[in-house]
Amino acid sequence: MSVPITRTSWFPAVLSFGTIFATMLLVELFIRFGLINRFIVPLPTDIMAALPRVIIEEQVFSRFLLTAAEAFSASILVTIFGVAGGALLYRFRLLREATETWVAAVAAAPLVLIYPLYLVIFGRNATTIVVMGFTAGLAPVMLKTLEGLAGTRRVLIDVGRSFNLTPWQQFWKILFPAALPTIFVGMRLGLIFALINIVGVEFLINFGGLGQLINELAERYDLAGTYAAISFVILISINVFILTEWLERWLRPVE
Amino acid sequence: MTLPAAAPRRLQPVTMLRIAIIVVTLASWEALSASGLLYRDVVPSLLAIGKALFNLLTVPDMPVEINLSMFGLQGATKIPTIYWHLYVTFYEIAIGLLIGGLSGLVAGIALGSSRLLREAYEPLLYYLGPCPKIIFFPVMIMWFGVGPGSKVAMGAISCFFPVALNMAGGMREIDRVLIRVGRSFRANTWQMVTKIYLPAMRHPMINGIRIGLGVCLIGTLLAETKLSNSGVGFLVNQAYSLFNMPLMYALLIVLFVIAIGANALIGKLGGLDDIKRR
Secondary structure (H helix, E strand, C coil): CCCCHHHCCCHHHHHHHHHHHHHHHHHHHHHHCCCCCCCCCCCHHHHHHHHHHHHHHCCHHHHHHHHHHHHHHHHHHHHHHHHHHHHHHHHCHHHHHHHHHHHHHHHHCCHHHHHHHHHHHHCCCHHHHHHHHHHHHHHHHHHHHHHHHHCCCHHHHHHHHHCCCCHHHHHHHHHHHHHHHHHHHHHHHHHHHHHHHHHHHHHHHCCCCHHHHHHHHHHCCCHHHHHHHHHHHHHHHHHHHHHHHHHHHHHCCCC | CCCCCCCCCCCCHHHHHHHHHHHHHHHHHHHHHHHCCCCCCCCCCHHHHHHHHHHHHHCCCEEEEEEEHHHCEEEEEEECHHHHHHHHHHHHHHHHHHHHHHHHHHHHHHHHHCHHHHHHHHHHHHHHCCCCHHHHHHHHHHHHCCCHHHHHHHHHHHHHHHHHHHHHHHHHCCCHHHHHHHHHCCCCHHHHHHHHHHHHCHHHHHHHHHHHHHHHHHHHHHHHHHCCCCCHHHHHHHHHHCCCHHHHHHHHHHHHHHHHHHHHHHHHHCCHHHHHHC
8 A cells, every 4th residue: 555645754854955945045036136235135056055164264263162162151150059949949839838939930031131141240241141151041950840849749758758868968969869850841941942042142142152142243244154154053053952862851750 | 686796807917927027128218318338329228219110100300192083083292211122022922922922822732732843842842942042142142133022022032831731641641531532533733732632731731821921021122121212121231331229129020020910910810820720
């Protein structure tokens, strides 16, 4: 029995990439026939040609390393303070009841808007960017840590008690391992929030790595270069998200 | 028979702790402000911030022309500047949310109703969704100019992805029985959307709009801080440029109150609290 072509596993991927290719082809034709202003939208072929130039001449690799270092620093801070904060809220029930809604409200607030404040406090340097990433990623990690610890199965806690574990042992031997998959979901969220804010603030304050690159090229009115740099940042972001997803799956126990 | 005297109301421990945290935070702020450990004026006194907030919201310093001839109102008056900038920002956010939300709604329904479309295009949305949207701002400026158009576009792009992904997820979770009922009544596509899909997806839709509003707000305001001559983002940037720290804190307080309030309001109107309680 033959399988319809739309049911085959490769057809959606072909359709997806085909659509992107067809859109680029249409844009190319529209620009060449003068239907789209080439001073607003550059030719897709020019963008592709600009990509190697941007990568080599604009030191994309060192910029990428700078952004990655900022994201890594912010992630370390977010993990340490977020997990500790979540554990603190779990340990002290009264504190949790008093502040959990506040933490959730902070997670929903447009925190990135305080970047001018950080500029004043820390100056126009990498510290501002790292602290901004840390601020944005902290609340999700705290909330997910709390969720993970609070969701530990009762039977595991009772096993710990039956072995007369101290509170410290109970945390490290029972609660923390049980909550680890959820904590990692929170860390992934925190990293994504941090990365978004880091690239965003780099762009806004014209300092740092990949975000600054886009801003510089736009200010030089290097249209093809700007579009190429944006495409490059999108590719990097997508790869980071895929990597974190892969790590999360690897860490999660088989359900 | 006399009723027993009502026992004096005691504060709950949670409320007491909340009050204590607020008091300690404010006292620490004031102490830090007075100590001069940070640069002068970076941490202004609470009084200065309160005064700036009061002036921001009440002192009329911007002349406006009123021309409501149908109500017999004509003339000139003054209003606090913040209200004009809030109006500009709200206008940009509202239009951005409308465009991004509606296109997200249509895309989400299309993705959720077809397995092929979902497998082909949902991964694109899923991975593009978390990318920092502010990087598209130079392109939006080229396409829509430096005026409100580019801010509206930023808001629309920002909120499109969460709305579309939530709608697509919501579509997949609709009870198949409801869809079969609709089909057995020979409902056309429009009737299926308005009578079956949308009512059944109320909660994912409200959730998507709630997240969409949050990111739309961020996208619009960040665009305003980058390049604008009106809007609250512009005011924040202006306060930074003039090093008017009390005003900057006052503006941030106004923004956070509005953002958190709008988020809570949409959640309440959409009945998200009821789901959590169930």
